Amino acid sequence: MTANVIGFALLVMGIFLLVGKLIRVSVPLFQSLFLPSSILGGFAALILGPQVLGNLMAPLLGDDSFWATGLFTDSITEVWAALPGLMINVIFASLFIGKKTPSLKMIWEYGGPQLSFGWMVGWGQYVVGLLIALLILTPFFDIPPMAGALIEIGFEGGHGTAAGMQSTFEELGFPEAYDLAVGLATIGILSGVIIGIVLINIAARKKQTALDMDEEAFTVLQKLGIREFENREAAGKMTVRSESIEPLSFHxxxxxxxxxxxxxIQQGLVGLEAITWGPWTDTYVMTYVPLFPLAMIGGILLQMFLDRFDRFNLVDRQMVMRVQGLSLDVLILTAIATISLAVIGEYFIPFLLLAVAGIGWNVVAFQMFAKKMIPTYWFERGIGDFGQSMGITATGLLLMRIVDPNVETPALEAFGYKQLIYEPFLGGGLVTALSVPVIYATGPIPFLIFASVMTLIGWAVGIFYFGKQKAES
Incomplete structure (x- = not known):
């Protein structure tokens, strides 16, 4: 693999990001669904790659034909396949860099209700998934019980987490789990937007929203994904002088x-395990823990250092988010473009069961418990957590933007505070990263019991603590 091949693969990837944007601008349905251009570009690359176009042309023109691999060479596909696992580290390392950390009291007061609801939903995805694995997938399809973790990995974690877990799946002897997780992540985003908008329309008709719904909340340009001239803001601040170091390079x-x-931290944990509990118990978990949740911890530690010593405020959050956004676009496009359709086809019934169960649990949890657990503005706040539980955080933000376009409720602020405690554990955090190795090492039953307890804790805190606050008010 030469540098020229890698560079050319990146150029082609950039073109398909633009292709995805053009598709969204051209198709009103995709605008209404607010699908990211990276998803559309990823599907375009998948169709024009070896798995669709290549498989159609190879029988006609021969395996040695240029068209046997679609528009892309095997080298391009190989480069793309490696990118998601790299980009996820950038995304998670960026989560808290440039953010001023609020007090725990403020986080609990504002984000506590959504934290309890999200905690219940996230751990509940493990409960539902493991039950399906134990009762159906393992006995009837001979699929490892660790497949029960795929709902949380694909839905709460999204494409990034699925990509970050790829090496773990391979090391544990279940490489097909990566393609299943990416497929679930894609289903999660699509269904999250569609079902979320349906729930919003139902709530608006039943007057369940605190604010009157504005049918023109999104302008034509916003649906196209284009900022109006009057709303265009700087992508980031120039906190350092370019003759010293380029600001983007600094960030x-x-x-x-x-x-x-x-x-x-990762290497330290692996070494510590190798000389302590590993040989004592003959159980090794840290070897399989991916880098991305520890990179997030690295970002938190770095930000704590900056909070104390960076008196010039050199790190700009907006600039960090631009790097994070680029990494997420690259990750989603390349993950979808290289997903194995053969694996999805081979495991279609298990895949369908996990997808339906995950969607069903999220919808039922939102409809039954959000109103009882979130004391004020329950719909505006809960719909954000529902969106996140179905896919990426951006889905939750999008749904909150629809019901609260002018940020008149505490939904956005509370959602942000919730993330500070939630993301280090679920949705791609330490629990997500450890779940598969722990299930592999100890079996599914202990983790199922633990997940059930955590689900009940989230439910109980929401119902009997935050819900009681609502009753008293």
Whole structure:
């Protein structure tokens, strides 16, 4: 693999990001669904690649034909397949860099209700998934019980988490889980937007929203994904002078430091396990833990250092988010473009069962418990957690934007506070990363019991603590 091949693969990837944007601008349905261009570009690359176009043309023109691999060579596909696992480290390392950390009291007061609801939903996905694995997938399809974790990995974690877990799946002897997780992540985003908009329309008709719904909340340009001239803001602040170091380069360097801190933690945990509980119990878990949740911890530690010593405020959050956004676009496009359709086809029934069960649990949990657990503005706040539980955080933000376009409720602020405690554990955090190795090492029953207890804790805190506040008010 030469540098020229890698560079050319990146150029082609960039073109398909633009292709995805053009598709969205051209198709009103995709605008109404607010689908990211990276998803559309990923599907376009998948169709024009070896798995669709290549498989159609190879029988006609021969395996040696240029068209046997679609528009892309095997080298391009190989480069793309490696990118999701790399980009996820950048995304998670960037989560908290540039954010001022609020007090725990403020986080609990504002984000506590949504934290309890999200905690219940996230752990509940493990409960539902493991029950399906134990009762159906393992006995009837001979699928490892660790497949029960795929709902949380694909839905709460999204494409990024699925990509970050790829090496773990391979090391544990279930490489097909990666393609299933990416497929679930794609289903989660699509269904999250569609079902979320349906729930919003039903709530608006039943007057369940605190605010009157504005049918023109999104302008034509917003649906096209284009900012109006009067609303265009700077992508980031120039906190350092370019003759010293380019601001973008400086922020990439900060993210690199966070990832290296995470790598140091990872290697330290592996070494510690090798000389302590590993040989004592003959159970090794840390070897299978991916880097991305530890890179997130590296970002938190770096930000704590910056909070104390960076008196010039050199790190700009908006600039960090641009790097994070680029990484997410690259990750989603390449993950979808290289997903194995053969694996999805082979495991279609298990895949369908997991998808339906995950969607069903999220919808039922929202409809039954959100109103009882969130004391004020329950719909505006709960719909954000529902969106996140179905896919990426951006889905939750999108749904909150529809019901609260002018940020008149505490939904957005509370959602942000919730993330500070929630994301280090679920939705791609330490629990997500450890779930598959722990299930593999200890069996599914202990983890199922633990997940059930955590689900009940989230439910109880929401119902009897935050719900009681609502009753008293």
């Amino acid at each position: 990439v360097a900060m993210i690199s430091i966070a990832i290296m801190i995470g790598y140091g």
